[in-house]
Amino acid sequence: MAGKYKTKQQSAIKECLEMHKDGYVTVMDIENYLKENDCQVGLTTIYRHLEKMEKDGIVTKFSVEGQPGACFQYIEQGENQDCFYIKCEECGEVTKMECHHLAELYSHVNADHHFSINPKKTIFYGKCEKCGKCEEKNK
Template sequence: MPYSTKQQQAVLHCLEQRREELLTAADLAEDLRRDGCPVGLATVYRQLEKLEQAGRVHKVNTEEGAFYQFCSHDANGHRDCFLLKCEKCGCIRHLDCSHLQTLYDHLEQDHHFRINPRRTLFLGLCEQCAGKEAEEDHGTHQ
């Protein structure tokens, strides 16, 4: 990331501290205020936009609004970073997996469609929810 302000570093640090969570801009502004770094909501949004463009943050748009999550991967030329969302519990997991590169290449070469993996969200069931569902299915079929 070429140039960053104190405010941008504070927003990034806050996201990094809560890397497993999805946060709204309002959540971040509140955390920063509590930590003695009062930053206006408009400034938080501006910094989040810059951080997203730099590949340091994932932006997830939902019916409830936009959420942000820290990304530890460098966006420059890095196409293997994406998100997994559990349809049952709603958790979102950030994942780096080179196996999807084959799919990206296929779609681009054969279908002339270029995926933006940093904005790609795969929906399914997390391991915990899938296990619970399997237990429930097993219990009803006895």
Template sequence: MSYTTKQQQAVLRCLEQRQGEPLTAADLAQALRQEGCPVGLATIYRQLEKLTLTGQVHKINTAEGAFFHLCGHAGGHRDCVLLKCSRCGRVRHVDCTHLQSLYDHLEREHHFRIDPRGTVFTGLCENCTEEEAHGTK
């Protein structure tokens, strides 16, 4: 039986408050310190690892390091994915059943099984697309 520690609750609360913003463990530590809830970096990494394993958090590996994003679909839900805007950096979590047919095709025809928990599509969000079309920013 699993239980939630105060540190895990604090990490989850911080991720919830900053949805749409991929955060590093250091970002979380700083935010929690500012809230008057200091949690050590090693503890944050431990909690993020547990939350990633349970499917509550997406881990985004980049050249700059690992970023974390809250997932509203715990338990390895295969229809959720992250969309990251390459212009503004905002991350959007979406639940789209159309992805399952793509995952099935890749597994059947190309013998490659996608890990949706680690899948991030990059492109332009609606706001940045509109700004680009109007020549702003």
């Protein structure tokens, strides 16, 4: 989108994504944000802008088990895009992770199993530290 015509709608959608850059948003989250900020945008327009933003490398799109529809996360310019996500099965929090150790796993899977993993669509499920501590207290 750099150097291209930007509409009020595009700016508002990008603003919503930037506000939630440490997590993710759904189309419904964006629609609600826009309504709360008096920016009337139809769902078709939101989807169209998100598709363009994904092509431009501004957002990444992924699916989260138990979450209806796609999830979108803002990618800051210059940010390492080779990340993966972890989801707590207890509280449902999804966090973006960057870890160079996974590059070894990706290389192994590619070399030995002839399969290329898409890290942007890789989600590991488990229990976050906060929920793990709560579980320990309840024992």
